Amino acid sequence: MASVGECPAPVPVKDKKLLEVKLGELPSWILMRDFSPSGIFGAFQRGYYRYYNKYINVKKGSISGITMVLACYVLFSYSFSYKHLNTYHLAFLTSEHERLRKYH
Amino acid sequence: MNENLFASFIAPTILGLPAAVLIILFPPLLIPTSKYLINNRLITTQQWLIKLTSKQMMAMHNTKGRTWSLMLVSLIIFIATTNLLGLLPHSFTPTTQLSMNLAMAIPLWAGAVIMGFRSKIKNALAHFLPQGTPTPLIPMLVIIETTSLLIQPMALAVRLTANITAGHLLMHLIGSATLAMSTINLPSTLIIFTILILLTILEIAVALIQAYVFTLLVSLYLHDNT
Numbered sequence: 001m002a003s004v005g006e007c008p009a010p011v012p013v014k015d016k017k018l019l020e021v022k023l024g025e026l027p028s029w030i031l032m033r034d035f036s037p038s039g040i041f042g043a044f045q046r047g048y049y050r051y052y053n054k055y056i057n058v059k060k061g062s063i064s065g066i067t068m069v070l071a072c073y074v075l076f077s078y079s080f081s082y083k084h085l086n087t088y089h090l091a092f093l094t095s096e097h098e099r100l101r102k103y104h
Numbered sequence: 105m106n107e108n109l110f111a112s113f114i115a116p117t118i119l120g121l122p123a124a125v126l127i128i129l130f131p132p133l134l135i136p137t138s139k140y141l142i143n144n145r146l147i148t149t150q151q152w153l154i155k156l157t158s159k160q161m162m163a164m165h166n167t168k169g170r171t172w173s174l175m176l177v178s179l180i181i182f183i184a185t186t187n188l189l190g191l192l193p194h195s196f197t198p199t200t201q202l203s204m205n206l207a208m209a210i211p212l213w214a215g216a217v218i219m220g221f222r223s224k225i226k227n228a229l230a231h232f233l234p235q236g237t238p239t240p241l242i243p244m245l246v247i248i249e250t251t252s253l254l255i256q257p258m259a260l261a262v263r264l265t266a267n268i269t270a271g272h273l274l275m276h277l278i279g280s281a282t283l284a285m286s287t288i289n290l291p292s293t294l295i296i297f298t299i300l301i302l303l304t305i306l307e308i309a310v311a312l313i314q315a316y317v318f319t320l321l322v323s324l325y326l327h328d329n330t
Binding site for chain 1: 123127130133134136144145146189192193194195196
């Protein structure tokens, strides 16, 4: 059994993590990922548990664990309304973004 | 100005697909479950709150009414989290859509009424005539009581929609008024105070959830156990 730090056989590209993939291998790595519905669901599940176990499922979890989620939710909702905030109204001769900036 | 005000109530879409489904599915992510007795702080707080409300809510029911406890507790949690998340800036509140509130109110009310009619038909029919009415008034009163029964689901749905929508609209209006006044600067402090007070009062949107579930409960109780 090889000791830690030695890699006797090369690891196949498919099993590498993203940060270990070399730039030349990137297209083949992306193509080999599992994009089926169960694969995507598994990716979401892994991501959820990664965040959960790091910030919430600890002995002295603070309020920042859930505040980060809510901040991301606000940014996500802002991206939905970005288009409407940017539309130019003829009646007011500005968009909503410009109007908010005018008062600062 | 008119189109501007109501634009935040349009259901968001991604290329025509309803993204409102994603937003409705978001609150369960904030309420984790656990199989252990002693948990992290988030789960402990939530479990304590849920125990408090469920005990309070289901105390007045008999055994048959308590079979509804899972349904009612999940209802109050859903409406509470959805309304509170709607207070964040730029977010979309699904309970402002009348379609969703009707979809919640009508099946629950119908289930309670039908259950009452199936088990104790005489008691259920007796609701249509209050005790001690003078005889000539009976036909009119039966019609009035029937109408008041049939209007219950509509009242439940419209109450929730109207309250949340009105609160959001007011916040939008007062917010934009504050911005407009800030250049003139004189009564702007007064308006900012009004916003603060309004936001606090709007967190009595949670009290609205109480109202919703409580009304539902009262109806269920009357139909089931009298």
